[in-house]
Amino acid sequence: xxxxxxxxxxxxxxxxxxxxxxxxxxxxxxxxxxxxxxxxxxxxxxxxxxxxxxxxxxxxxxxxxxxxxxxxxxxxxxxxxxxxxxxxxxxxxxxxxxxxxxxxxxxxxxxxxxxxxxxxxxxxxxxxxxxxxxxxxxxxxxxxxxxxxxxxxxxxxxxxxxxxxxxxxxxxxxxxxxxxxxxxxxxxxxxxxxxxxxxxxxxxxxxxxxxxxxxxxxxxxxxxxxxxxxxxxxxxxxxxxxxxxxxxxxxxxxxxxxxxxxxxxxxxxxxxxxxxxxxxxxxxxxxxxxxxxxxxxxxxxxxxxxxxxxxxxxxxxxxxxxxxxxxxxxxxxxxxxxxxxxxxxxxxxxxxxxxxxxxxxxxxxxxxxxxxxxxxxxxxxxxxxxxxxxxxxxxxxxxxxxxxxxxxxxxxxxxxxxxxxxxxxxxxxxxxxxxxxxxxxxxxxxxxxxxxxxxxxxxxxxxxxxxxxxxxxxxxxxxxxxxxxxxxxxxxxxxxxxxxxxxxxxxxxxxxxxxxxxxxxxxxxxxxxxxxxxxxxxx
Amino acid sequence: xxxxxxxxxxxxxxxxxxxxxxxxxxxxxxxxxxxxxxxxxxxxxxxxxxxxxxxxxxxxxxxxxxxxxxxxxxxxxxxxxxxxxxxxxxxxxxxxxxxxxxxxxxxxxxxxxxxxxxxxxxxxxxxxxxxxxxxxxxxxxxxxxxxxxxxxxxxxxxxxxxxxxxxxxxxxxxxxxxxxxxxxxxxxxxxxxxxxxxxxxxxxxxxxxxxxx
Numbered sequence: 001x002x003x004x005x006x007x008x009x010x011x012x013x014x015x016x017x018x019x020x021x022x023x024x025x026x027x028x029x030x031x032x033x034x035x036x037x038x039x040x041x042x043x044x045x046x047x048x049x050x051x052x053x054x055x056x057x058x059x060x061x062x063x064x065x066x067x068x069x070x071x072x073x074x075x076x077x078x079x080x081x082x083x084x085x086x087x088x089x090x091x092x093x094x095x096x097x098x099x100x101x102x103x104x105x106x107x108x109x110x111x112x113x114x115x116x117x118x119x120x121x122x123x124x125x126x127x128x129x130x131x132x133x134x135x136x137x138x139x140x141x142x143x144x145x146x147x148x149x150x151x152x153x154x155x156x157x158x159x160x161x162x163x164x165x166x167x168x169x170x171x172x173x174x175x176x177x178x179x180x181x182x183x184x185x186x187x188x189x190x191x192x193x194x195x196x197x198x199x200x201x202x203x204x205x206x207x208x209x210x211x212x213x214x215x216x217x218x219x220x221x222x223x224x225x226x227x228x229x230x231x232x233x234x235x236x237x238x239x240x241x242x243x244x245x246x247x248x249x250x251x252x253x254x255x256x257x258x259x260x261x262x263x264x265x266x267x268x269x270x271x272x273x274x275x276x277x278x279x280x281x282x283x284x285x286x287x288x289x290x291x292x293x294x295x296x297x298x299x300x301x302x303x304x305x306x307x308x309x310x311x312x313x314x315x316x317x318x319x320x321x322x323x324x325x326x327x328x329x330x331x332x333x334x335x336x337x338x339x340x341x342x343x344x345x346x347x348x349x350x351x352x353x354x355x356x357x358x359x360x361x362x363x364x365x366x367x368x369x370x371x372x373x374x375x376x377x378x379x380x381x382x383x384x385x386x387x388x389x390x391x392x393x394x395x396x397x398x399x400x401x402x403x404x405x406x407x408x409x410x411x412x413x414x415x416x417x418x419x420x421x422x423x424x425x426x427x428x429x430x431x432x433x434x435x436x437x438x439x440x441x442x443x444x445x446x447x448x449x450x451x452x453x454x455x456x457x458x459x460x461x462x463x464x465x466x467x468x469x470x471x472x473x474x475x476x477x478x479x480x481x482x483x484x485x486x487x488x489x490x491x492x493x494x495x496x497x498x499x500x501x502x503x504x505x506x507x508x509x510x511x512x513x514x515x516x517x518x519x520x521x522x523x524x525x526x527x528x529x530x531x532x533x534x535x536x537x538x539x
Numbered sequence: 540x541x542x543x544x545x546x547x548x549x550x551x552x553x554x555x556x557x558x559x560x561x562x563x564x565x566x567x568x569x570x571x572x573x574x575x576x577x578x579x580x581x582x583x584x585x586x587x588x589x590x591x592x593x594x595x596x597x598x599x600x601x602x603x604x605x606x607x608x609x610x611x612x613x614x615x616x617x618x619x620x621x622x623x624x625x626x627x628x629x630x631x632x633x634x635x636x637x638x639x640x641x642x643x644x645x646x647x648x649x650x651x652x653x654x655x656x657x658x659x660x661x662x663x664x665x666x667x668x669x670x671x672x673x674x675x676x677x678x679x680x681x682x683x684x685x686x687x688x689x690x691x692x693x694x695x696x697x698x699x700x701x702x703x704x705x706x707x708x709x710x711x712x713x714x715x716x717x718x719x720x721x722x723x724x725x726x727x728x729x730x731x732x733x734x735x736x737x738x739x740x741x742x743x744x745x746x747x748x749x750x751x752x
């Protein structure tokens with residue numbers, strides 16, 4: 001869709017409104033007075049709201065002045081430019097400037113083209129109307145500035161160039177450029193008599209050359225390129241008439257050919273130079289100097305800001321819609337999964353009903369029954385009874401009738417013997433007398449075994465303790481050799497004459513009836529393999 | 540200075556109005572989409588939880604059935620025998636006296652200690668105690684007897700073990716010969732002492748929320 005633009009061309013006597021849709025001139029309206037224009041403009045604006053309008057002033061000469069200012073950068077540059085503009089045209093309401101680059105003399109300066117619209121009565125009237133109608137004025141510019149832009153577009157950049165076209169009011173609009181920089185803008189009056197148009201061009205070109213020479217804008221010997229925008233039928237006549245001018249290089253530019261190059265759709269019979277100016281002003285407003293004070297373009301700036309706001313809102317809304325679409329897609333997936341899971345729930349509910357139907361009612365929780373059974377089984381596995389241990393030792397003593405069992409004690413794993421307590425029972429873990437670490441597990445393992453304390457007496461005993469010791473040791477060895485016996489320790493021998501301890505004995509070699517006969521008693525501690533003696537289960 | 544106003548006749552106002560409508564519409568759609576997804580996700584989560592619960596319940600019911608089939612006969616038998624439940628000290632006493640009379644033991648002395656909890660050693664006793672719904676109890680008994688023969692003690696222990704109203708765990712038994720073997724008299728010749736554990740099992744009462752019975 002092509003962009004629509006409006007251009008209001010203000011001439012001295014009439015005002016034209018061009019309605020452009022892209023490069024197509026949709027409509028052209030001519031207003032003879034402000035009052036007439038107000039009504040028509042209201043109707044047009046009502047049918048085409050929110051279309052920006054460019055105002056092109058083409059009523060008189062414009063003030064073009066060149067200023068050199070120190071080249072600075074940053075915020076100071078803008079302040080300096082504005083101050084220069086204000087100093088140059090302190091009373092003008094419509095003024096602006098264009099930077100024409102940097103010139104280097106003794107110092108680097110910036111060259112400013114400072115401009116103002118000197119005759120602004122008609123412009124003020126129309127801007128008031130536009131403001132009342134709520135039209136969005138995007139800029140106010142001049143025909144000469146648009147013409148300079150057209151020249152830049154078509155690379156008309158000879159050193160001294162005078163561009164001329166016939167004004168709508170009958171005069172000639174002239175723009176002089178020095179190496180592409182505008183220096184002079186003139187609008188000649190319509191000739192009093194209806195003289196030949198070619199002759200009018202010749203006279204104005206001659207006068208302007210004279211003026212430029214006098215103002216030293218161009219050297220007298222320099223060639224001036226005169227570029228005339230004309231209609232096709234005037235070309236031959238202009239060539240013949242202007243050929244006699246000295247130091248003039250004539251360039252004739254057919255307006256229709258430019259129209260074709262730009263693909264503008266304008267009825268050929270109606271095509272004028274101001275159509276080109278109007279289209280350029282409407283299509284490239286950002287390249288043209290804007291003479292409008294701040295309040296004039298407020299609506300347009302609001303429109304632009306509103307457009308950006310709308311674009312941002314569109315982007316944000318589109319992002320939200322995309323996000324929503326992904327969320328909805330995810331929701332669709334979740335919904336489909338939820339349907340499957342609902343079916344599974346029904347299946348599991350049926351399974352639960354079947355399981356409940358098969359359940360066996362009990363007074364006691366099955367877990368309690370299981371744990372109680374396992375606890376009983378665990379305790380059963382730890383039970384030990386003394387019968388097997390005692391039977392083991394008794395069997396070893398059966399073959400020796402001289403050994404009498406005086407005391408016996410059996411202790412379950414983990415329980416201590418009362419008849420015999422180890423004098424130096426090793427603590428669980430630690431360092432022994434040689435500085436080596438003892439293994440706590442081995443000590444605990446020994447304590448966890450069944451133990452059997454046995455006190456035996458050799459009867460009859462003839463007093464030979466050496467033979468008694470031999471018998472005691474052989475008894476210990478025979479018990480140690482039995483299956484299920486881990487260790488046998490003689491904790492007390494028939495006569496304790498240990499070299500490590502003191503020993504004292506009073507012996508009467510003359511026997512008497514009152515003396516008690518000597519006894520040979522020894523004690524053994526037997527450690528049994530507990531695993532082999534587990535009691536049967538209770539159940 | 541651009542004045543932000545909602546006057547729709549002004550370009551900025553119109554842009555603000557249109558942008559607001561667009562953004563609000565987008566937000567509403569986004570909110571609806573989010574709410575829809577959130578509610579469906581919650582519904583799906585509810586289904587998953589319900590399914591997990593049902594799966595656990597079915598597994599629980601099946602497991603209970605298996606345990607009932609496996610353990611109920613033995614458990615019922617232990618309850619009937621008295622192994623599970625309250626202690627039957629009078630029954631144990633009667634059995635001991637009956638045995639002593641049958642073995643013609645002249646005197647005996649039995650001393651019961653108060654009942655205490657009994658926790659058999661396991662790899663993780665604390666965790667086992669926390670998870671267990673049954674508790675073992677022990678009552679220690681010091682039994683002193685005068686015997687004619689050492690085998691009488693073993694016979695006594697064996698008979699007590701067959702009573703099945705508790706798990707009998709002897710801790711230690713000692714016997715000492717008091718008279719010469721050739722001493723001929725009707726009195727007993729062997730003093731014996733046994734420390735016994737009578738172990739019973741009882742279901743634990745359920746714990747409250749604070750971990751107390």
